[in-house]
Amino acid sequence: MIRLGIVGCAEIAFRRFMPAVQNVDGIRAVAVAEEYDPSKLQMFKDTYGLETETKFSDLIEREDIDALYIPQPPALHFKWAQYALEHGKHVLVEKPSTLSLADTETLVKTAAEKNLALHENYMFRYHAQIREIQSIIASGRLGEVRLIRASFGFPLRAQNDFRYNKALGGGALLDAGGYTVKLASVLLGDTVKVDAARLYSLPGYEVDMMGSASLSDENGLTCQVGFGMDCHYQCMLEVWGSKAKLSTNRIFTAPPGFEPVAVIEDASGRDEVHLSADSHFEHSIERFVSAVSDQAVREENYREMVLQASLIEQIRQKNNS
Ligand SMILES: NC(=O)c1ccc[n+]([C@@H]2O[C@H](COP(=O)([O-])OP(=O)(O)OC[C@H]3O[C@@H](n4cnc5c(N)ncnc54)[C@H](OP(=O)(O)O)[C@@H]3O)[C@@H](O)[C@H]2O)c1
Known part of the structure; x- marks a missing residue:
């Protein structure tokens, strides 16, 4: 125990x-x-x-x-x-x-x-829906994957929230952005790297409030991510394939008991795939x-943490370049 x-x-x-x-x-x-x-x-x-x-x-x-x-x-x-x-x-x-x-x-x-x-x-990385979406991709139902997009952002919170405080480690990249970057590395694998990134703030805030980045794997498959802390709520993954597109809108925050739905659109129409409810925490x-x-398991966790921190650092470097 x-x-x-x-x-x-x-x-x-x-x-x-x-x-x-x-x-x-x-x-x-x-x-x-x-x-x-x-x-x-x-x-x-x-x-x-x-x-x-x-x-x-x-x-x-x-x-x-x-x-x-x-x-x-x-x-x-x-x-x-x-x-x-x-x-x-x-x-x-x-x-x-x-x-x-x-x-x-x-x-x-x-x-x-x-x-x-x-x-x-x-x-969110341990929610059953992630594995189920990976299985749909692997099944070929979407065809060849051409592009992945992920967004996570929410409206303003209370003004004393640590997310707006630089000294406490606030900022959209470290908060909402981290989720999208993590999802990019789960879907693109270990060769993921950052190709381009932009962060920006808003008047009255000392931290980055919005950002976006483009990441890719060794074959050039790209994941575009967007994140923000003063925007319409988004919690979205979209996988755009040669035959169909999958989208789902509770990819990072599905609470226990909530059954996520993936929408698959292709030339013949639109299908809703019910994914499993789960308790990712x-x-x-x-x-x-x-x-x-x-x-x-310990070593795998260490490796994942260092990869995540490295991608966040690459986003800062690309933003400054
Ligand atoms: N994994 C996830 O899905 C997830 C979701 C939400 C948050 N988080 C993470 O969990 C951690 C805590 O987040 P939370 O939303 O639960 O935070 P929170 O309750 O707002 O803050 C955590 C503690 O930080 C101190 N604090 C908060 N705002 C402060 C401020 N403006 N100035 C000084 N101290 C402040 C408070 O300590 P005192 O009471 O001692 O002052 C508070 O108990 C963060 O690292 C966040 O990124 C993770």
Whole structure:
């Protein structure tokens, strides 16, 4: 049984992580820490029966804690993930793993040296719909794939949201953009690279608020991605083939119980394919649990994290070139 601590009373921890972890075998949330807002600690205690700490370091150093979930604003991921790894604890870190390729590589190096699991929580990647869409593509129903497009963006959130705060690691690329980049690498594979990218801000904001990029694999198959934080809601994947086009509109955020629908259009008309409902958060936690005991899974997770951080870095470089 992996005994887990939660580093911070984040909204995602309360609303999504806690309900999911209770359904996963081999792991149990034991305690939560919060440094600034005692009312949030009380909420976790009352709702989920967790023990509480008022310092992150005290939680991480507890002898009855084997692993930490880190749902902090991105700028704090590196500090607390590294602290946990250095104290011999496995780490499930929210996305993005850190703000830079160099920091992600440092985390991976520390985890590998200590044989610890380190897992970045891009949970949509573990939803059954991803495998089912890959099977449709592999079946040839769309013909040869000519182009992939993915978009993730949403209207403005509360003005104090960390996503608009540069010092906390905000910005559309690190937030919404990361999902689209991850999907591009899942669909294009290990040879994926960034060919072009643009990021831009909006008056009154210190972070990038919108962006787009073009990524391709070794054969030139291209995935265009778009992301934003002040736009009409989009959560879309489109796979355009020589015979048909597949599109689906809840690719990153399908909640448990929601049955995604893929629309396939070809010369003869339009077909709706019902994909499976699933709980991607549970599967992401399961993946973390298996990484704790399985070195091959651990190494695959390290590799995926470094690839993701490298693609984000390539987007910044292309934007500046
Ligand atoms: N995997 C996914 O699908 C998914 C979905 C949503 C979010 N996330 C990730 O999960 C993490 C937490 O996201 P969330 O939406 O749950 O965050 P949140 O609850 O808004 O913030 C998490 C913690 O950060 C601190 N914080 C938030 N805004 C702040 C501000 N403006 N100034 C100073 N501190 C601030 C707060 O700590 P205090 O109470 O101690 O001040 C809060 O408990 C992020 O890394 C995010 O990218 C992942």
